[in-house]
Amino acid sequence: MSTNNDLSSAIWKLFKMEDINTAIPDWRSLLDEYLVKKKDDADLSDMVVQTYWFADYLAKRRRKKLGVQYSETYANMKTLDKPTMSRKAGGTAYRDGHCTRAMIFTMLKKRMRYAFGNRSLTVKQGQASIFNILSTQGSKETQICPHCGSESPTVKCMNGCPYCGTKFTIKQYQNKIAGETPDTMGFEPFGFFLGSIAGTAVLFSIYSVIDNPYGHIVANLLSGLFIGGFVGVGVYFALVLFLFVFVYFPRIVRDNRLSDFCKRLRRTDPNLSTGELTSEFQTRVRTYFLAGKEDNIHFVSSLEASGDYTDVVDAMIVSYKRLFTIPNQHFLAIRAHMKIRLVRLKEGRLISEKLPFTVDLVRNIETKTQALPDNEVFVCPTCGAPISILEGGHCRFCGNTTDLSRFGFTMQFLMPGWV
Template sequence: MPKEEQVVWKPDSSNIYERFIEQYDEAISGEKELTAGDQDTRYALKLQQERLREKGVKMRYRITPRGFMADGKSLPKKWMDQHYVSEMAYYTSLWEREIETREGKTYRQKSKMTIYETKTDVIGGVNVEEEIYVCPGCGAPSKIKDLLNGCQYCGSKFQMSELYPTITSHYLVRDFSFTKDEMKKHLMKFMIGTGIGTFIFGIIIRAVKGMLLPLTVGGIISLLLISAFSGVVLGYFLSSYALIGSLVKQAGRTVPMMGAIGAGKRFEFFMKKYSPEFSYEYLTGKTVAMLKMILFAKDAQELPFYLGKPLGDRFQDLVDILFRGAMNFKGMKEQNGYLHVTVDVFLENAYVTDGKVRANKDEKLRVTLVKNLNMPIQYHFSIKKLECPTCHGSFDATKNKTCPYCGGTYRIEDADWAIEDIQVL
């Protein structure tokens, strides 16, 4: 019998993608800071943690890279603005989630997932000392040169390597691939199970027929041989059927997302007309991050980038969101210099209602995004360091509805994407 395969993974701490995965497990339960993630990522996590606390739910993650891309693979695409360059990598992993309700009931799940991460870094040779960064110590927006010399608010000093690169978006998508070892394990499980099942069945049949006693060596050997034969042959067929069954089930869940195939290409084709630097990867990561904040916020309308109607209590029991990897492009409209884009986003959500956990709930949201077309793209935009259009002071837009320096008003959609409507389909 093969030894139970122990998944061991050692993160390379000089690699920001791996540092992020390592920190993420403990960050989600609030035990550790997610220093590898940017301020918006941490803010989304904070809103989720507040939701969990409010519902008395404890949630833990464990992500262990495994399979074909356990060492990570970079996507060949990069996208950049004046100062920053972003790229993506993914790791095939084993994902474990534990949800513990207020009543102390624990709900465990295990699945293969691919974790996608976007890394943003300063373009080599570009001086960003005058750029604004959110102080990792106290959260106040400051010039990078000030943070290098010591933050004027909290005094913490940073090195450039502590500020960049940083993970600016991430999401987990189910992975249906099997490695050779996993395939073998799956097969072995069925063969051994069927073999043992046949043996027990044989004993019972003999007992019922009154033929069990006396036990003869010949009788036992023949029963063992039959069991072994049945284990190998029948077990093989059963394991194949189980595999096909689970694939059919997954395919069924995937059918509604079929329209999203090639959406990225269609998207880019239309969007490049408006902005040649458009990145589908950026918009996807951004949309998922905004949705997380909106759906976990106590009052979504308090968020500067949510311009839609109140969501009521539709999402009040939501405790976790997984993006299913598909976003379908539904259309766009240009009006008075603003671009309105409608997409369908596929999510797999977990709810805790009256102590009952409902995980794996597939949901489709129709989301309309809006952005000012005349403003340059900022791929390192952050709601935590909004620049005032009037006095150019920087402030945290999650805490200030107007500029704290000059009192000026701002519209997030003049700086980056905002969400103006969400419909549950």
């Protein structure tokens, strides 16, 4: 027994993995609080990482402007307390570059409900949710503004210093939610097993009643059920094989595309974290669709906020079709073919569409992910005032716009379709 434990803990250590119950003992109360806030469409500044918060803030603002109500609930809530035949919520944590990334695997299936007047639209997620939690080694309850030096609670600094408005990147988190990803599997083996047997048995007994081999309906039914039950076991294995080859395997490949890509990037940038990058890419895309003309979003630098998307209520990356780097001497340019879901308000009606887009995310080739959060304060090269990636590199003091790709990934290109 103890040998087994030693062996498994050695394997876990090898993969830098840890059980979520030891890594984040209070994950359940964190998740509960998050779910309540999502349901009430409440502000998330004390619960989520800054990039996630920023996109969420823009989405809230856009909904308010368009007069759309929003609530996010989950099906299968009971499975959190009562593990069903399938499985109960739990997870693992592992070192992922700059942070520890914990993933809570659940059976919860997201329902996003948008309402406009007496009309509503519910977008249902077919796959169960994995909740990503990020933690860095150190975290601070308060932040010192890099511009005016005043100290404020971290929660109040999400959109900049409450005194002077300077925005700065907060990259220390203690158990903050970075987002949700769909679970690839979400497969309930036992229910599926019973379903295959019952389904086959019913089909066989119907056939047996029609074919009438015994001349008596009860005998026909029973023999059909009996033979069908046995054949059902074979049908189950055949279906499982089919599902794995044609459904789950392609899904595993698709849903791991970004994290596999991050593994390759980590060879030259060891602090790069999948958890952070997922959230950063999501934020940049959401910002593009949800920011207004009044916002300076120069981290979509070559692109201005487009007038084509003012009816977008919400935007989210659904999946990555392809990720590759475009060879360039000065930049690390990542081109992503992705599917983006847009929820839009068209002529008073809410619609949801899943569309292909090509997005380029670009960073200076020498730039590496900083492990030390104190280095994440950016200054204007012209006047020395602090600037922020959240403000698009636009200096509020001298009006100069800095190319932010020397600090982190900026979105340089977005186009419908895969090119």
